[in-house]
Amino acid sequence: MAQVVVVTSGKGGVGKTTSSAAFATGLAQRGKKTVVIDFDVGLRNLDLIMGVERRVVFDIVNVIQGEARLNQALIRDKRVETLSILPASQTRDKDALTKEGVQKIIEELAKEFDYILCDSPAGIEKGALLALYFADQAIVVTNPEVSSVRDSDRILGVLQSRSKRAEEKRDPVKEHLLVTRFDPARVERGEMLKLEDIQEILSIPLLGVIPESESVLRASNTGTPVIMDGESNAGQAYADAVARFLGEEKPHRFLEPERKGLFKRLFGGRAA
Amino acid sequence: MSWIDFFRGKRKEPASAAAAKERLQIVLAHERIGRTREDFLPKLQQELVAVVARYVAIDPGKVNVNLDRGGDMSTLAIEIELPAPAAMRVAAQAR
Ligand SMILES: Nc1ncnc2c1ncn2[C@@H]1O[C@H](COP(=O)(O)OP(=O)(O)OP(=O)(O)O)[C@@H](O)[C@H]1O
Ligand SMILES: [Mg+2]
Numbered sequence: 001m002a003q004v005v006v007v008t009s010g011k012g013g014v015g016k017t018t019s020s021a022a023f024a025t026g027l028a029q030r031g032k033k034t035v036v037i038d039f040d041v042g043l044r045n046l047d048l049i050m051g052v053e054r055r056v057v058f059d060i061v062n063v064i065q066g067e068a069r070l071n072q073a074l075i076r077d078k079r080v081e082t083l084s085i086l087p088a089s090q091t092r093d094k095d096a097l098t099k100e101g102v103q104k105i106i107e108e109l110a111k112e113f114d115y116i117l118c119d120s121p122a123g124i125e126k127g128a129l130l131a132l133y134f135a136d137q138a139i140v141v142t143n144p145e146v147s148s149v150r151d152s153d154r155i156l157g158v159l160q161s162r163s164k165r166a167e168e169k170r171d172p173v174k175e176h177l178l179v180t181r182f183d184p185a186r187v188e189r190g191e192m193l194k195l196e197d198i199q200e201i202l203s204i205p206l207l208g209v210i211p212e213s214e215s216v217l218r219a220s221n222t223g224t225p226v227i228m229d230g231e232s233n234a235g236q237a238y239a240d241a242v243a244r245f246l247g248e249e250k251p252h253r254f255l256e257p258e259r260k261g262l263f264k265r266l267f268g269g270r271a272a
Numbered sequence: 273m274s275w276i277d278f279f280r281g282k283r284k285e286p287a288s289a290a291a292a293k294e295r296l297q298i299v300l301a302h303e304r305i306g307r308t309r310e311d312f313l314p315k316l317q318q319e320l321v322a323v324v325a326r327y328v329a330i331d332p333g334k335v336n337v338n339l340d341r342g343g344d345m346s347t348l349a350i351e352i353e354l355p356a357p358a359a360m361r362v363a364a365q366a367r
Binding site (some may be wrong): 048071091 | 291299318332342
C-alpha cells in the first residue's frame, strides 16, 4: 500500500521544502518508488530545490483541470531512477486545487508509487489543508524557536481533527517530529530551545535533528537536494532520518557544538 | 585560494551562487513571459494530438511532452507513440 506523507509546519520558512526534497530523494535512493508533490500553488519552489525547473511543462493544476495527463506532468528525476516530481502551478492560485482533484491524483499515484510526499505550503489555509488531508503520516518540521513550536502544535491539532483519517475516525495520522536549523552552539548558550524542551512540549516521536548548515544554501543554489551531499552534516542527518523513517535504529548526531581546535578558533573556519 | 583562506581551512569549491544566478535568470525570463501571456502548452499539445489522431489511431496516454528551458534556446520535444503497423492499417481502413 502506498503511504501518503505530508511535510508540514504551520509556520513559513522552517525547512519544509528542503526536507521534502531531501526525504523524497533519500527514500528513492533506497529503492522506494517515490513521488514528491509541490502543494504551494502560486509560489512553487520545489522544482528549484530539486533542480528540475527547466523541465516543468505541466503542473498539478493542469492535471486537475484536465489539460494534461498525470503522466505528462510528472518529471522523472535524472539522478535517481525511482524519483518523480509533480510541480505546483506558478500562475494560478490555491483555489485551483480541489479536494476531488487531489484525491484523483493521489489515487492514481498510489498505483505506481510506494511513497507520496506532499510538500505543504505555510499556513493553515486551503493549500496546507489539502496537502495534509490525505496523509497517512506527517513529518512536522519545527525550528528551535517559540513561534515555530507553537505553530507546529497548531498543525498537530489540525492533523488530528481535519485530516481524512480524523474525519473518518480511522487510526490517526502517524506523526513525526523533525527539528531543523538546529544550532547546537546557540542551544548551549541558552539562546535557542533545547531539543528536550521541544519534545516535551510537542510530545511526538523524534524522527531527526537537522543542524543549521551552510551546505543547505549551497544545495539550493545548484538544485541538488542536500541529502546528495554526503559529506555535509545536514545531508548525513537527513540520511539518518530517512533510515529511521524506514524503521532502522540510528543514534542522533550533530547535537553538540563542534569543538573547534585552537587553530580553527583563531582563524574562523565554518561548519560544512 | 589565497594563503589566508588556506589558514582558515576553506576548501576551494566552485562558487555555487553563480550557478544560482544563472538558473534564476533562465527560469525567471520564462516565467515573466508567462505572466503576460496565457500558457499555450496545454492547447498546443491538444491540437497537435488532434492533428496526429486524424492520420493515426493513437493512445492519448502515450503522448509525452518534454521541455528543456535554456538561456538562448529552449527545446520542446513531443513524443507520440504510434501503434504497431497492423493496428495502423486497421485504423486507416476504418476511416
Ligand atoms: N538545516 C538548514 N540549515 C541552514 N539553512 C536552512 C536549513 N534548512 C532550511 N534552510 C533555509 O531556510 C530557508 C527556508 O527553507 P525552505 O524553503 O525549505 O522552508 P519552507 O518551510 O519550505 O518555506 P515556505 O513555508 O516558504 O514553503 C531557505 O533559505 C533554506 O535554505
Ligand atoms: Mg516551501
